[in-house]
Amino acid sequence: MDIYDVVVIGAGSGGITSAVTAAGFGKKVLLIDKNKPGGECTWSGCIPSKALIHEAKKVFTVRNEVKEYSYDSKTALDHVHAVRDKIYSHETPEALSRSGIEYLQGEASFKDSRTVLVGDREIKGKKYIISTGSSPFVPPIDGLDSVSYLTNENIFELERLPESLIILGGGAIGIEMAQAVSRLGTEVQIVEMMPVLIFREEMEFSLAIQKCLAEEGVKLHLGAKATQVTRSEDQIALRYEKDGTEQTIKADSLLVAIGRKPNMDGLELDKAGIRYNKKGIEVNSRLQTSQTKIYAIGDVAGPYQFSHMANAQGILATQNAILPFKRKINYDHVAWVTFTEPEIARAGMTEAEARESHGDSIRIYDYDFNQLDRAMTGGQTIEKMKVILNRKGKILGISILADRAGELIGEAQLLKTRGINFAKMGSVIHPYPTYSEVFSKIGKRVMVDNILNHPLVKLFRK
Secondary structure (H helix, E strand, O other): OEEEEEEEEOOOHHHHHHHHHHHHOOOOEEEEEOOOOOHHHHHOOHHHHHHHHHHHHHHHHHHHHOOOOOOOHHHHHHHHHHHHHHHHOOOOHHHHHHOOEEEEEOOEEEEEOOEEEEOOEEEEEEEEEEOOOEEEOOOOOEOHHHOOOEOOOOHHHOOOOOOEEEEEOOOHHHHHHHHHHHHOOOEEEEEEOOOOOOOOOOHHHHHHHHHHHHHOOOEEEEOOEEEEEEEEOOEEEEEEEEOOEEEEEEEOEEEEOOOEEEOOOOOOHHHHOOOEEOOEEOOOOOOEOOOOOEEEOHHHOOOOOOHHHHHHHHHHHHHHHHOOOOOOOOOOOOEEEEOOOOEEEEEEOOHHHHHHHHHHHOEEEEEEHHHOHHHHHHOOOOOEEEEEEOOOOOEEEEEEEEOOHHHHHHHHHHHHHHOOOHHHHHHOOOOOOOOOHHHHHHHHHHHHHHHHOOHHHHHHOO
16 A cells, blocks of 8 residues: 555645645655646636637737737637646646656545545555645536536637637626637627626726626626526527516527536545535635545635635645644635736725725725826726725725736735735835836825824814
């Protein structure tokens, strides 16, 4: 029987991070996955979608200047495949081996809490990290299982994009793909059950993105519940119900993008005595399962389904598995980005969430980027940042709507994570002209308000 210090099941971003961390401590590590290393992020998520978005932006820019510009979507998908291969070159079994990690391709299942089976091999691990990720959730819509549909797992395998596409779901994945494929020449329709796209973000930001998509030609069917899918000749027909009436729309293909489900099938978790529910494997604040020598991270454990969260969990869980002291995971400071144009980035609460939690004691600072000289050079008009602070001036939440929102949110995340008063940004000298100046401009306003709201100042101002 093969015995390892750490056995990692699942070779996505979180699993690879766990394996590399364990190997860094000099441990004997086995990394198992039924597919090639890289997981959803490399093959069907973060990397290919951002590569497609990059190509779509270039095409969109040219088409705005050259109306008769012709473009074959095969070029964009070829670029996607090239980028994936480049990323994968750092994740191959050979690359992992150079880092001291043994890779085994196969499907792992627990025999008991100390043993897993992979094919005819029986493997014993002193500690386990489960990082099997998630898969697209496919809703029980009448007829959906009888047609060929797309998800993020197979759309990037196409040779060319379809001429028309229905996207079921108006969340981050749905709207990113909608804008990208629309810019590459596909006629796109979004069907979303909620009355607004990406409804969990700041409402004004969601409405701004909604307007952008509509202006670019994406048709929106909001507040619409899909009820049936059929194939009509060479097209897919989707029927939905809205305001008590039914309507039918058609397209060449259908992309299902309404959420994710944890990958637990085949693991035989019951045999290991690992508790789980429909949301995933249950873990404590130290990322231990009900079997304390077995940890779970990433999408299969939640609560956030982001690669950067899986990486953070992977490091902490592996350290907890190896070291004598165990740390707790902190979910108070999580940031994310929706990669539309403009991007939406957020860390912490929205204004509505902050008011519900803190009442009227919060302080709101809005700044339109059209006041920034750097933004004026590009002609952007709808970009803005909203900062929500507590009474003392520390960040409760921040949302950014801008072309570079994903790059800007990191500075806000640093302030929030370290509990730095936003007023301190007023004395930071940012390069001119850059989007980052927005932090010092808001910081100066916060600094003045902090002074004016100081009890002694308020006393003397009476």
